[in-house]
Amino acid sequence: MSQERGRGAATNSRRRHLARSQISAPPERRPAARNLSRARQPFRGGATPWSSQRTGGGRSVGARRVSAPRSPGSVSPSSQYVLSRQWCWHEGARCLMRMSRVLPTLSRQRRSAKGDGMPVTRQGRTSVWSQIAEDLRAKITDGTLPTDARLPSEAELTAEYGVARATVRQALTALVNEGLIVPRAPRGYFVRHRQPLYYRPQTEFRPQPRTPEMDRFMADHSAEGREPRQSIDVSIVSPPAEVATRLRLEDGELAVVRRRVRYLDGEPYNTNDSYFPLALVQDTEIMRPLDIARGANEVLAEQGHKQVRALDEIYVRMPTPDEARRLDLGPGTPVACHVCTGLTVDGKPVRVVLNILPGDRHVIVFEREGMESAPE
Numbered sequence: 348m349s350q351e352r353g354r355g356a357a358t359n360s361r362r363r364h365l366a367r368s369q370i371s372a373p374p375e376r377r378p379a380a381r382n383l384s385r386a387r388q389p390f391r392g393g394a395t396p397w398s399s400q401r402t403g404g405g406r407s408v409g410a411r412r413v414s415a416p417r418s419p420g421s422v423s424p425s426s427q428y429v430l431s432r433q434w435c436w437h438e439g440a441r442c443l444m445r446m447s448r449v450l451p452t453l454s455r456q457r458r459s460a461k462g463d464g465m466p467v468t469r470q471g472r473t474s475v476w477s478q479i480a481e482d483l484r485a486k487i488t489d490g491t492l493p494t495d496a497r498l499p500s501e502a503e504l505t506a507e508y509g510v511a512r513a514t515v516r517q518a519l520t521a522l523v524n525e526g527l528i529v530p531r532a533p534r535g536y537f538v539r540h541r542q543p544l545y546y547r548p549q550t551e552f553r554p555q556p557r558t559p560e561m562d563r564f565m566a567d568h569s570a571e572g573r574e575p576r577q578s579i580d581v582s583i584v585s586p587p588a589e590v591a592t593r594l595r596l597e598d599g600e601l602a603v604v605r606r607r608v609r610y611l612d613g614e615p616y617n618t619n620d621s622y623f624p625l626a627l628v629q630d631t632e633i634m635r636p637l638d639i640a641r642g643a644n645e646v647l648a649e650q651g652h653k654q655v656r657a658l659d660e661i662y663v664r665m666p667t668p669d670e671a672r673r674l675d676l677g678p679g680t681p682v683a684c685h686v687c688t689g690l691t692v693d694g695k696p697v698r699v700v701l702n703i704l705p706g707d708r709h710v711i712v713f714e715r716e717g718m719e720s721a722p723e
Contacts, residue, residue: 467508479508479518487527487538498528498536524678526707542573543710544616546702548659548685573611580606581636583625586699590622593688593699601625603634605643608673615674618703627652627697643698644689652697654689661685661711670703681706 467478486492499507504515519536522528528536586594586602594602607619621643623633632639632646639646644654662684666676676682682703689698704711 467510475510476514476517476521479504479510479515480521483518483522484525484527487522492538494538494540496538497534498538500535524680526677526680541707542612543708544611545712546617546685546704546709547712547714548687574613575609575611577607577609577638579636579638581634582606586622589686590699590701593686594622594624594696596624603628605633605636614708616708617705618670618673618701620701622699622701623647623697647689647697652691652695654697655692656690658688658690659685660687663706666703666705674703674705676705683709683711685711 467475483492483498492498498504498519501512501515501519504519505512508515519528519530523530523536526541527539529539530536582604583601584604585591585599586596586604590602591600596602602622603625604623605619605621607621608615609617609619623643627647627650628634631650633643647654663681664684666674666680666682670676670682671680674682682705685700685702685704687698687700687702688696689700690696
């Protein structure tokens with residue numbers, strides 16, 4: 348038994364020595380294998396990527412095809428490799444290393460060759476997805492993609508720009524956050540219908556409409572053919588510090604706030620939060636969560652607090668979480684905050700209004716008079 352083991356070990360040793368000598372020998376001195384050229388041909392048929400070749404010594408040697416996905420009926424440039432077990436392990440490793448460098452290049456070349464959209468570059472500081480977003484944004488701005496138009500599908504944009512689908516999705520998400528397009532599953536993405544509201548602060552003290560069912564906001568936009576509505580909530584609160592300072596309230600003094608969210612065609616357009624000193628408006632219509640057809644300013648005038656002038660302040664900033672929730676704002680949408688303080692003839696503040704106007708839905712318009720040249 349020990350002699351047989353010794354002969355077997357010697358045989359294995361000779362085989363390993365022969366294999367090492369073949370590996371170290373130049374290619375022209377290595378023993379040629381029958382059908383080796385056939386083993387290196389691209390795999391074109393059969394039900395399995397594995398094949399068996401007869402090589403020198405009469406033994407079957409398995410061959411494995413290493414390939415990238417290819418379209419039906421064609422042979423991909425990346426499926427040109429058949430690794431035979433006759434190859435030594437380090438030659439196969441070198442081949443795989445070469446493939447790892449070549450295949451990404453071939454893939455990029457195929458994508459760029461079929462893309463017929465705006466050329467995108469992977470060099471420089473501008474990312475690929477932002478270049479695609481800029482191209483789509485320009486098409487929306489110049490009217491190539493008009494209002495309510497359907498954008499090409501993700502698959503179509505992927506083929507047009509020659510990029511991955513994840514890159515296209517990142518560009519579309521950026522346009523959604525800007526308010527330029529809206530997703531409508533499962534139909535795709537559409538150019539948003541943009542009809543801005545023209546906000547005119549100077550119209551506040553003009554005579555109110557005589558329609559008993561509607562205030563100025565409801566009456567004005569109904570006449571334009573749009574569908575306005577608003578939700579109203581009334582509560583007694585300790586006002587924010589900026590409001591208490593403008594109303595000149597004492598520490599601990601309460602205020603009444605009428606919170607309104609105004610909608611046009613079913614979309615929240617702005618918020619209007621009006622603060623009044625509780626001592627001035629208690630037991631008046633201002634305390635009820637209903638429309639006041641003649642306006643809160645007229646109610647104050649009936650209580651002996653007529654406003655004769657107003658101080659307007661406009662701040663542009665990012666919304667608070669509460670404002671974003673009430674107005675259903677997407678990420679990155681700025682707002683204009685219009686703060687209006689109403690004053691009586693003796694300079695007493697009786698009302699502070701906080702109007703939050705999303706930047707993608709409003710145009711602020713001011714009218715000024717008395718522009719005649721003053722005498723020098």
